[in-house]
Amino acid sequence: MSSPTLATPGSATAHAVIRLHPNDDVVIATRQLVSGTRIDAEDLVVSGLIPPGHKIATRAITKGEPVKRYNQIIGVARENIARGQHVHVQNLGMADFSRDHAFGVDQHPTAYTGEPAHFMGIRRDDGRVATRNYIGVLTSVNCSATVARAIADHFRRDVHPEALADFPNVDGVIALTHGLGCGIDMQGEGIRILRRTLAGYAMHPNFASVLFVGLGCETNQIGGVLEAGGLRDDKPRLRSFTIQDSGGTRKTIEHGIAMVREMLVDANRATREPLPASHIVVGLQCGGSDGYSGISANPVLGAAVDRLVQNGGTAILSETPEVYGAEHLLTRRAVSREVGEKLLARIAWWQDYCERNGAALDNNPSAGNKVGGLTTILEKSLGAVAKGGTTNLVEVYEYAQPVTAKGFVFMDSPGYDPMSATGQVASGANLICFTTGRGSAYGCAPSPSLKLATNTPLWERQEDDMDINCGGVIDGTASINELGEAVFRMMLDCASGKPSKSELHGYGQNEFVPWQVGVVT
Known part of the structure; x- marks a missing residue:
């Protein structure tokens, strides 16, 4: 898309509207315009109140005609629209029209830079590159959300600043919880998407380590998530356990906090380098x-x-x-x-x-x-x-x-x-x-x-x-x-x-x- 053209500088309404393409049927108001305002660049007089960011018709449009913005159809007129009128939900509706998909006609070689720009990133041992250095507490099911948050909250710098005082290279410990994991088809598309999502987070480079917490009897078993992502328990990178195996809420939280403390030592070794x-x-x-x-x-x-x-x-x-x-x-x-x-x-x-x-x-x-x-x-x-x-x-x-x-x-x-x-x-x-x-x-x-x-x-x-x-x-x-x-x-x-x-x-x-x-x- 090319840069927009503004109203002619020096006119009483300079910068009052933006025309995006010569073929467009509308211009866009850059500020609120009242009825009677003259737009010199369009030789146009506004009819009615036009809020900022809204469209003004630059020609008379007949009911049923397509209306263009960006030189593309954005809808059809639901009624006759006069030049200078506000074009919006009251007079513009959806259009059903064919589109030319013209596969690949606009592809072109990418002009790669000779010497790429660099940033200060974190390179993991397996070559993946991170922009942040967190420890993550993930859940397989909504039932383990409360304990996951409690584990992460123990390490909140704004509440317990001493918890991460010895780990300045760690950005924090965060819990990512959700309302899913049970009551879904064990073989359906829903659980496949959920497991793919959780596995993607578990292997995300911005997590130095991940702790997976489940309830134990849920449909979305942690083992199924790990299998979907080709993952396995790998101390200290990835650990998992359940509330039922740990003996309840209190013991689960205590166990999770202890595991995170172990993870912090390794995570704190991360350093940034030009990449x-x-x-x-x-x-x-x-x-x-x-x-x-x-x-x-x-x-x-x-x-x-x-x-x-x-x-x-x-x-x-x-x-x-x-x-x-x-x-x-x-x-x-x-x-x-x-x-x-x-x-x-x-x-x-x-x-x-x-x-x-x-x-x-x-x-x-x-x-x-x-x-x-x-x-x-x-x-x-x-x-x-x-x-x-x-x-x-x-x-x-x-x-x-x-x-x-x-x-x-x-x-x-x-x-x-x-x-x-x-x-x-x-x-x-x-x-x-x-x-x-x-x-x-x-x-x-x-x-x-x-x-x-x-x-x-x-x-x-x-x-x-x-x-x-x-x-x-x-x-x-x-x-x-x-x-x-x-x-x-x-x-x-x-x-x-x-x-x-x-x-x-x-x-x-x-x-x-x-x-x-x-x-x-």
């Missing part, structure tokens, strides 16, 4: 999107992703329901028809999944998205795919499947951010970048999460939670390219150990949400 950026794997997320997301933060992140890929790194785009309607832009970048067809197969799975459950893929955007200016899932998706930059789509993965390819890839997931990012981390993401226009508060332990604000008012209101302001693209004070470079440098700094805002606030443990599919009995 190439090719070891960074970034999960791309957007949440609380608004009308600016596809104009500022998402393409800014895309520019940073291009730099990461050019340095040999990997970026994972997900949230399949939120690329629906824009999937043709990704298939055009696929390195092969096979890769493109994999993406379409995941879209087809979601269409069938929604139909079976009486839902629809166009049930998006959310209420907050609509307040921010987004009208249809087509519009939201077209902005969301900008996070993936412009390099080739090299592979498509299922949820929590280990990502082994280098470059820009796609991992199937729901659009629900914690669930999607959980899958990305299970797949190997050691960093998350999260764009937001409404102000999402989010973290994703054990991988740090950087948050990109789409607009300056959000940044000023919620700077406490945001890591960078991309609103300069809207204000006309910064370019996508400039901010893309800044975000790439921020990735390197964060991967080197500089804490993100969400880490400073302690986000991350409650956002572990494995995807639940299938029948619960």
